[in-house]
Amino acid sequence: MSARWTTAVLDPQITGGLAVARSPEGFLVDANGALFPRDWLKRQELDVLCEHGIGHFDGQPVFLLELRGAGEVPGCHWQGLRRFMLEGDFDTYKVLGYAAQIGTWAREHRFCGSCGQAMTQIRWERAMYCQPCDLRSYPRISPSMIVLITRGDEVLLARSPRFVTGVYSTLAGFAEPGESAEDCLVREVREEVAVEVRNIQYVGSQCWPFPHSMMLGFHAEYAGGEIVMQADEIEDARWFNVHELPPLPAGRSIARYLIDLYVARRLGLPEPVLSA
Ligand SMILES: NC(=O)C1=CN([C@@H]2O[C@H](COP(=O)(O)OP(=O)(O)OC[C@H]3O[C@@H](n4cnc5c(N)ncnc54)[C@H](O)[C@@H]3O)[C@@H](O)[C@H]2O)C=CC1
Ligand SMILES: [Mg+2]
Ligand SMILES: [Zn+2]
Numbered sequence: 001m002s003a004r005w006t007t008a009v010l011d012p013q014i015t016g017g018l019a020v021a022r023s024p025e026g027f028l029v030d031a032n033g034a035l036f037p038r039d040w041l042k043r044q045e046l047d048v049l050c051e052h053g054i055g056h057f058d059g060q061p062v063f064l065l066e067l068r069g070a071g072e073v074p075g076c077h078w079q080g081l082r083r084f085m086l087e088g089d090f091d092t093y094k095v096l097g098y099a100a101q102i103g104t105w106a107r108e109h110r111f112c113g114s115c116g117q118a119m120t121q122i123r124w125e126r127a128m129y130c131q132p133c134d135l136r137s138y139p140r141i142s143p144s145m146i147v148l149i150t151r152g153d154e155v156l157l158a159r160s161p162r163f164v165t166g167v168y169s170t171l172a173g174f175a176e177p178g179e180s181a182e183d184c185l186v187r188e189v190r191e192e193v194a195v196e197v198r199n200i201q202y203v204g205s206q207c208w209p210f211p212h213s214m215m216l217g218f219h220a221e222y223a224g225g226e227i228v229m230q231a232d233e234i235e236d237a238r239w240f241n242v243h244e245l246p247p248l249p250a251g252r253s254i255a256r257y258l259i260d261l262y263v264a265r266r267l268g269l270p271e272p273v274l275s276a
Contacts, residue, residue, distance in 0.1 A: 002091045007098055010053020010061050011123050015039070017061035020096060021046055022103045023070035025078035027096055034084070034096060038063055044073050050106050050121070054099055062095060066103040081209065086250055090275060093252075097209035102126070104211045105139040113137065144213045145185040146172040148258040149197055151222040151239065155262060157246065158193060158229075158237035168236075168246045170255045172215070181216055189220070193237045194228035197221060203261065206254040206276050217254045217274075219262060242266050251275075 010017075019038035021028040028034065028041075035057065047068040054064050070078050081100050084093045112119050112130035119128040119137065127136040148170045149156040157168035173188030175181065182200055189197055197220035206215045229237050240246060242263045249255040252275040260272040 002094045004091045005055060005057050005094050005098075007055040008053070008061075009124060009126050010055070010063065012051045012053055012063060014053070014061065017063060018057060019063040019065055020099050021065045021067055022099060023067040023078060025070035026080040027078065027084070027099075028073060028076050029079045030076045033092060034079070035062065035092070041065060044071075046071055046073075050110075052102050052106060052121070052126075054102055055095070057091075057095055062099075064099045064102055064106075066106050085252060090252070097207065101139060101141075101209045101212050105137075109137045140212050141214050142212050143175040143181070143184075144172055144208070144215050145175065145181055145188060145218065146170050146215050146254055146258065147185050147189065147197070147200075147218045147220050148262055149189065149193075149195065149220050149222055150262055153242050153266060154239040155242065155245075155259065156193065156195070156222065156227070156237065157240055157259075159235045160233060161235045163235075164247075166247045167249060168238075168240070169249045170258050172255070174213075181218075185218055185220065192230045192234050194230075195225040196223040198223040203258060204254065204274050204276065206257075206274065208254070215254045217258050219258065 017038045018035045019041045020034050021041055046065060049066045049068050052064045053061060055062050081096055084096050109119060109128045112133055112135060114133045114135055117130060117132060119130050122129050127138050129136055158171060159168050171189055171192050175184040185200060189195060199221045201219045203217045203219055208215045227237050248259055257272060257274045264271045
């Protein structure tokens with residue numbers, strides 16, 4: 001959470017405040033950014049699927065208009081969340097990251113997963129409700145482990161075929177039912193590079209709204225094994241000396257933080273701060 005932004009469940013019946021509009025093409029933006037006066041935004045001809053009150057920005061209530069499609073609004077364009085993460089100011093990114101997660105959940109929970117009937121929005125908590133089943137569906141959060149494996153002055157970094165050309169990162173993967181965070185980490189490391197780790201140290205966490213991950217970040221020491229790369233998932237994996245690192249992930253990612261933190265500790269430099 002940032003100092004300017006706090007989440008809250010707000011009743012869409014109240015008037016005024018600010019609003020963001022989200023479509024499958026991203027968020028609506030103009031020269032002033034992605035937060036609009038809500039009354040103005042609601043006068044535009046947007047194809048609104050649902051509306052959720054999501055929190056307060058600088059004390060003002062903020063609402064999300066989740067849209068069926070991206071329409072034309074004069075003087076505005078649509079911009080994806082990733083670009084806000086890479087380039088935008090962090091406070092705005094936090095608002096939009098939260099809005100994106102609520103929007104994804106609202107879009108995907110319009111009908112009851114048990115009986116298939118339409119669900120209704122609860123006003124006092126962030127949940128969709130099916131009355132016949134007495135079932136509540138809350139926003140989905142997917143815990144994911146992310147780990148920097150270290151061996152003295154060396155760190156193990158890998159490339160997925162999805163990465164930007166040249167970039168190497170830490171290993172990551174989603175928790176499965178039945179696993180502890182440590183179980184998941186050990187399994188993912190075995191699956192992706194076939195090495196063993198020891199001395200697993202929790203470092204910190206980060207919300208990663210692409211689309212709903214909760215990243216739990218660790219450092220772990222190499223304990224044995226030769227690198228064997230997982231087909232399809234890992235395009236290349238190797239040890240890099242902390243003095244000769246390849247292009248690394250985006251500055252705000254926890255992947256980057258895990259690397260920068262280890263390098264700083266190894267070289268006796270000031271420790272970086274995690275954007276969270
Ligand atoms: N913030 C950061 O610094 C970083 C974040 N990440 C995020 O970590 C997450 C996991 O990383 P990956 O290596 O892609 O995961 P992964 O190694 O588990 O592989 C992805 C596969 O997991 C399965 N999957 C997809 N969604 C799932 C879910 N909700 N629960 C369980 N399994 C699921 C699918 O088969 C998918 O192909 C992703 O959301 C990724 O964006 C990854 C690296 C850096
Ligand atoms: Mg992975
Ligand atoms: Zn139901």
